Amino acid sequence: MLFLIKKVYLCGITATPPHKDIQKTALGATETVDWEYAEDTISLINQLKEKQIEVLAIEQAEGAIMLNDFKPDNDKTYAVVFGNEVKGVQQEVVSASDAIIEIPQLGSKHSLNIAVSTGVVLWDLYSKISSEK
Numbered sequence: 001m002l003f004l005i006k007k008v009y010l011c012g013i014t015a016t017p018p019h020k021d022i023q024k025t026a027l028g029a030t031e032t033v034d035w036e037y038a039e040d041t042i043s044l045i046n047q048l049k050e051k052q053i054e055v056l057a058i059e060q061a062e063g064a065i066m067l068n069d070f071k072p073d074n075d076k077t078y079a080v081v082f083g084n085e086v087k088g089v090q091q092e093v094v095s096a097s098d099a100i101i102e103i104p105q106l107g108s109k110h111s112l113n114i115a116v117s118t119g120v121v122l123w124d125l126y127s128k129i130s131s132e133k
Helices: 020-026 041-050 091-096 114-132
Strands: 007-011 034-038 053-058 077-081 099-102
Touching (some): 041 091, 077 114
């Protein structure tokens, strides 16, 4: 279990395993990490919330908590929502989330690609959660 991840949900219009581009990048992770496809993200969020899973949207939005200021609760389970490479997380999904987390960025460009964003956020959350155990 890498970075304490139990499952990956792929939503909307996206490739799913087995897909040549995923296989090339994942290097076998699709065989060791549980995953599921959900066409509708809002329905999935509602299902996760029914299971007492807190949903965090990673987005630049009003009311966002800076990642470095976010303090995860070790007694909670989190689902982290990353958006489309170009359009980010849909407003409807941001509104349905329990919290919005923003990656602090300095300089003139305020955009990271999805792979970098995912790595930064997952490492930060893993570091905070594992240091509390």
